[in-house]
Amino acid sequence: MARKAKLIVDKDFRIGEVDKRIYGSFIEHLGRAVYTGIYQPDHPTADEMGFRKDVIGLVKELNVPIVRYPGGNYVSNFYWEDSVGPREQRKPRLDLAWRTYEPNLIGINEFSKWAKKADTSVMMAVNLGTRGTSDALNLLEYCNLDTESYYADLRRKHGDKDPYNIKVWCMGNEMDGPWQTGHKDAKEYGHLAAETSKAMKAMDRSIETVVCGSSNVDMPTFGSWEAGVLGEAYDYVDYISLHQYWNNRADDTADFFAVTDDLENFIHSVIAACDYVKAVRHSHKNINLSFDEWNVWYHSTDQDNEDMENKPWRSHPHLLEDIYNYEDAIVDALALIKFLQHADRIKIACLAQLVNVIAPIMTEENGPAWKQTIFYPFYLVSKYGRGTALEPVMTVDDHPTSRHDHVTDVEAVSIYNEEKEQLTIFAVNRNTEENVEFEADIRGFGGYTLSDFEVLEGTDMKAVNSAKEEKVKPVRREDAKLDGGILRTVLKPASFAAIVLKK
Numbered sequence: 001m002a003r004k005a006k007l008i009v010d011k012d013f014r015i016g017e018v019d020k021r022i023y024g025s026f027i028e029h030l031g032r033a034v035y036t037g038i039y040q041p042d043h044p045t046a047d048e049m050g051f052r053k054d055v056i057g058l059v060k061e062l063n064v065p066i067v068r069y070p071g072g073n074y075v076s077n078f079y080w081e082d083s084v085g086p087r088e089q090r091k092p093r094l095d096l097a098w099r100t101y102e103p104n105l106i107g108i109n110e111f112s113k114w115a116k117k118a119d120t121s122v123m124m125a126v127n128l129g130t131r132g133t134s135d136a137l138n139l140l141e142y143c144n145l146d147t148e149s150y151y152a153d154l155r156r157k158h159g160d161k162d163p164y165n166i167k168v169w170c171m172g173n174e175m176d177g178p179w180q181t182g183h184k185d186a187k188e189y190g191h192l193a194a195e196t197s198k199a200m201k202a203m204d205r206s207i208e209t210v211v212c213g214s215s216n217v218d219m220p221t222f223g224s225w226e227a228g229v230l231g232e233a234y235d236y237v238d239y240i241s242l243h244q245y246w247n248n249r250a251d252d253t254a255d256f257f258a259v260t261d262d263l264e265n266f267i268h269s270v271i272a273a274c275d276y277v278k279a280v281r282h283s284h285k286n287i288n289l290s291f292d293e294w295n296v297w298y299h300s301t302d303q304d305n306e307d308m309e310n311k312p313w314r315s316h317p318h319l320l321e322d323i324y325n326y327e328d329a330i331v332d333a334l335a336l337i338k339f340l341q342h343a344d345r346i347k348i349a350c351l352a353q354l355v356n357v358i359a360p361i362m363t364e365e366n367g368p369a370w371k372q373t374i375f376y377p378f379y380l381v382s383k384y385g386r387g388t389a390l391e392p393v394m395t396v397d398d399h400p401t402s403r404h405d406h407v408t409d410v411e412a413v414s415i416y417n418e419e420k421e422q423l424t425i426f427a428v429n430r431n432t433e434e435n436v437e438f439e440a441d442i443r444g445f446g447g448y449t450l451s452d453f454e455v456l457e458g459t460d461m462k463a464v465n466s467a468k469e470e471k472v473k474p475v476r477r478e479d480a481k482l483d484g485g486i487l488r489t490v491l492k493p494a495s496f497a498a499i500v501l502k503k
């Protein structure tokens, strides 16, 4: 018997407004993300500042509203003063996180300008590893204040009259991780984050802050870390971070597609931890979620570990240059659907990362920038996924995988954009063997007709793109039928669909 999935879409089943920052990303001083990634003065496409225009063009295509910077693990021993002002006076440094030589040719003076060129905004992280509140305050004054005071003056002396007005600030990075320079326990970190955030907000009332949650759901302290940190910092911060990377080391595609069932538990548990602390504090405020690192990451890991061990202190080495395949793109599509299903609490999410380092955009040093497979799910969801997320009321078949029971064949969510009179259904068929007959009841959307139907479909799960060839990219389909308010189509095995209807 044919496998089936039935979705009911109704304007009144609202999850919440999609915060556009859910389509954020991340640039760390790591590998070739910055040098020969966004910045390469001798590249034929370089602009007057040395930024690659081919890369800026692709970032604009993705329509990324916010980019986290400058780390990541890099930030935990970052001396921001060394990376601003006249270049000849900047101090090269050794980055302990990635065992790399950092020339400090790019700092916030340049990155703030790159962000403008790329139509994005900066989400800045402060160093709570080897530094603390006073350095965070100095950086905030340098970036955001227009006062007649030392660090605001210094920025002006460095040629930037107008403040950068950075609105979102991360209180360090992955401070629960023993690998982190300046790693702390939950109470110690929670206290430091609370005091830093409190002081920063005293300086600039317009900012929002993100406190570090666990580095991933499998950390031994997961759960107690969230509750412990928020126990200290609840009143002073706005978001808690979540990070997660997936892999298919077991080479089991069907089970790989089930990772978003674990993601559901992860998100659910973090919300529960936030609301538990809210309850015990008798608070009226909600802490929302900033999923500020997510992606597939494993293809390059063994080689990277070897290189960092045996060839340290190189400048912009090839690190974390995962080449993504078709199945990775499907997992990224599934993650984006999951974030949209939680649009009421997830307000920021950053695809980690943006250029060259576990990234949708790659650059050839002596050639073009090109799109990895994972470029496309992000592109489609960012393009069509703005508006109100609607609850996916679904009747759907399921299947077991090696490590998961009852994996639904189809995962879906719909986004209603009232202003544009547009309804989008995003759906992934996680069944790797069989078609699914998909039916969406959109009777509440009278007068809507099919406008775009773009899919990622493929039979070679290991297909990759390169500078020369795009094996994985969306194709258009025309064969969805809309009859009496019921939309019908067939979702191919292991595929992603964006179905767009307009009035």
Ligand code: AHR
Pocket (backbone or CB within 6 Å): 028, 071, 072, 073, 074, 173, 174, 215, 293, 352, 353
């Ligand atoms: O994105 C790569 C690294 O992954 C980041 O630096 C760190 O925060 C995480 O462990």
